[in-house]
Amino acid sequence: MAAPPRPDSIALLDRLMAALVARGIVTEAEVAERQANTDKASPETGARMVARAWTDPAYRALLLSDGRAAAEEMGVSMAGAPPLGVLENAPGRHHLVVCTLCSCYPRAVLGYPPNWYKSFAYRSRAVREPRQVLAEWGLNLPDTVEVRVVDSTADYRWMVLPMRPAGTEGWDATRLAALVTRDALVGVAVPVAA
Amino acid sequence: MSEMPRFAAGATVRVKDDWPERRGPCHIRTPHYIRGRTGTVVRPLGAFANPEDLAFAKPAPKRTLYHVLFAQEPLWQEGKAGDTVMVEVFEHWLEPHPIKQEA
Amino acid sequence: MPDDTPIPAIHDIGGAARFHCTPVEHDEVPPDAFGKKVDALRQILAQKKLMTVDELRRGIESIPESEYFALGYYERWLRSIALLMVEKGQVEEGDLR
Incomplete structure (x- = not known):
């Protein structure tokens, strides 16, 4: 605490x-x-963006090429906000976002950064021993997956686009969005179908 | 100002092994653990006012910012081969590697 | 690492050995009233062009090590904002004592 x-x-x-x-x-x-x-800003916005990207290929392309425009399309005002970059997870690659120098965080779409993201332990360890940090929180990634740590050091803010979990075929965007947690949008967790 | 980025995606670059912290008050966005290290440009991210000037309310010319990818294991002498770290680095912190005579 | 490796600045803690064995506590508690107020004040001062986020960071980075690690997150922000407002002549040091 x-x-x-x-x-x-x-x-x-x-x-x-x-x-x-x-x-x-x-x-x-x-x-x-x-x-x-x-x-008013909260991770529900990021979750809605991810769920729409899972169900709408054109929106997915926009999200990956211009996060700011994709956020605005969901009704988020990005005036004065830093550019938003979106990192696409894939079967062979998992992204994990940290800011080792301070606490840069995509606040427009995720709200206030949580205390753990700002903690000295996370800031120092995520970039050096990401697999241990993830494992301590219950995410064990296979050796075949590249863990790509993204140190948010400058003008962009970064959000992860997780992979759509198996077992969600036919789900609509609202139901999918409920699976996408703040942790998944930072990369310390992956969405799973309950 | 819309100068062309000096480095293209795929270029091998070395981060300058410079420590302005030793010379006096400063504000640096290049983390210590990549200084002197070699990485690969993923892509230029655009040009942004230099934070090293902004921090002291000085006129801040725009500098090209890059996403640069480093292999995780050599940075720390620990971790798993194949894992990576991607960092935003300003152009004035980067030099070509190996250093070539410019034509 | 060789002995002549320069010591990183106080805030530049990526990979810092001192936190190597510290678990990341899964603390999701939102900021308290103090933190939210400091946060909102910073945004307003930036919007009014009275400070930049890089000035805020520079002020935070100038906090002495003993204080840096003892103060809370928004307490460090507040120290920096106060320093900057004095530096820029917006308030006087006497106002803050």
Whole structure:
């Protein structure tokens, strides 16, 4: 669990906000509105994009060539957001996304990064011993699969397009989307048909 | 500015073995573990304002960004052969490998 | 590794041996009210062109090692935002004490 903020940090935020408000730089209402907007983003968006790509070849092609346009087609506003790249898993290749330098994450389509993604342990270990990290979370990939770690170091943000699980023939996009978890969109899990 | 990317997909490149951290305050997006290492350009990703300048509110000319692929095992002397690491690297951190005289 | 291998900067922790044996805790708890507020404030200051994400990172990277690992994620952001606002003359150091 992430520790709660220290009292001196809470006091610092209060003082900084008060100074910025006093100088007319921001208002409390602006901050609250922005927070409410940020709260709306969630992995359900990424899941819907993946499910549509599984059922619509033209959308799949768009998703892989221009993630930003693909997100906008699902009604996500990408104005001001970094470019979105989508990494296609295949029978011989599994992608795992990490940001070793900070915590770059495709927030427009996945929401706030979870604490584990921001943790020192994940940031340091995923790039060096990805198979161990995945195995500890229950994903054992065969040796015939290339594990490709994607270190998100610069201007793009990366999301994984997992493989559609067996046993989902004939499912519609809504039912498929329910199988796609945040973990699968980062690459620490793969979707399975329940 | 729309300069052609210097490296094409498939080119072998070496990441500069440079440590600006030793010379003073800086902000670098090239992680330590690929410096001095050789990789393969997957594709150019477009041109973006240089974060090393943006970090200090300086004018930041655009630089071409690449996806560069490295074999996992040589980076760490551990792991499984065939596994890889793909990193976004700016052009000014890359040099051709082996170094050739430009015509 | 040879002894003359340069030590990476504080935030550049890919492969760092000190976390080699630390399990990745599957913590899915969303940010608390403090974190969400810092997050929203950062977005607004960026939108108003008062700071860039690279300046935020540079400020985080300048936190001394003992503090860097002791502070929470959004506490590091807040330290950096405060530093930048003072640096840019938007607020004064005295405002924050």
